[in-house]
Amino acid sequence: MKNKLKVLRAMRNWSQAELADRLDVSRQAVNAIETGKYDPSLPLAFKLARLFAMPIEEIFDDAAKENHDDQ
Amino acid sequence: MMTSEPDAPRKSIGIAWPIAITLATLFSMGVVAGYLDAMAARGRDAPSSVVGAGLVLLIGIAAMAIYVRRVGKFWESWSKRRRLYWISLGGAALIGLISSALLQSGRADVEIGALFTNSALSPSIAIALALLWSVGLAVTMAGYHRTIDDHEERAWLWAGLAGWYAFIIPAPAWWILHRAELAPPADAMLIFVFSMVVNAVVYLWLKFR
Numbered sequence: 001m002k003n004k005l006k007v008l009r010a011m012r013n014w015s016q017a018e019l020a021d022r023l024d025v026s027r028q029a030v031n032a033i034e035t036g037k038y039d040p041s042l043p044l045a046f047k048l049a050r051l052f053a054m055p056i057e058e059i060f061d062d063a064a065k066e067n068h069d070d071q
Numbered sequence: 072m073m074t075s076e077p078d079a080p081r082k083s084i085g086i087a088w089p090i091a092i093t094l095a096t097l098f099s100m101g102v103v104a105g106y107l108d109a110m111a112a113r114g115r116d117a118p119s120s121v122v123g124a125g126l127v128l129l130i131g132i133a134a135m136a137i138y139v140r141r142v143g144k145f146w147e148s149w150s151k152r153r154r155l156y157w158i159s160l161g162g163a164a165l166i167g168l169i170s171s172a173l174l175q176s177g178r179a180d181v182e183i184g185a186l187f188t189n190s191a192l193s194p195s196i197a198i199a200l201a202l203l204w205s206v207g208l209a210v211t212m213a214g215y216h217r218t219i220d221d222h223e224e225r226a227w228l229w230a231g232l233a234g235w236y237a238f239i240i241p242a243p244a245w246w247i248l249h250r251a252e253l254a255p256p257a258d259a260m261l262i263f264v265f266s267m268v269v270n271a272v273v274y275l276w277l278k279f280r
Contacts, residue, residue: 024150028278029222037280041221 002061006034008052023047088138096131100124100172124172152218159215166207173200226277234270238262 009019009030016034020027025044032038039060040048049056103123110117139146146154173196192200219227242262248254 024152025220026223029220032222038222038225044221 001039001063002036003033004059004061005030005048008054008059009034022051089135092131092134092138096127096134097168099131100127103127104172104175121172128168128172155214156218159211159218162211163208163215166203166211170200170203173203223278226274229277230270230274233273234266237269238266241265 005019009016014022016030017027020030023030023044029038029040029044033040045056045060048059052059101124103126104120107117107120107123111120149157174192216224216227242257245254245257245262249256
């Protein structure tokens, strides 16, 4: 799943380690989410949404929704 | 998996010193144990290599305690989850280290493969190892799995599944082949090691790729 995590992090000038500390997860977890190798759990997605003060769907690109809308 | 609210960023702690202390301790344990074994082999009076290695281990633990005390502020700045995570991992590593030392105690052939031989053990060492492995590892790993983030949890779930298949596929196949006298008797420890290796490879791949 695509996401804007890297952009949002860069806008705040945070390193992956800093973001990981704020989320209380490992740096590898942040890297895996940013590169799309791993989709976060719902609790972690909500934590991200609270941290960036944005709805989850603005951070994560719901490709399935676009396909659904096309039908 | 443990979750908590986002909070202020914490300063990351350098891990160079803990790694250096650990490596120096392991190296010194090997040197001391080897020296004492060599002395004993020449018929000279020398304390057991387990005692020597144990003393070095205590010095290593003391050095680590001094280091942790010096960086106490960093330690306190860590979240509860992160502290329990590293305590559990350190505990599991220590259990592995002590188990290896106990398995090697009294052996002259100090090599990796010797850890998994079926040679006889004294009852006291066997009981200590069984308790250390079954109780000690269960407790530390329970703490560890309660504190990992969900990315690492996912890596473990797949690694555990891969390790499971690395056990259930070769074990019956080997057993069947042995019944037809096409293979030697199934070696449980060899299958165990294979399963552990597959588990570790998958975990490391998913965690660090």
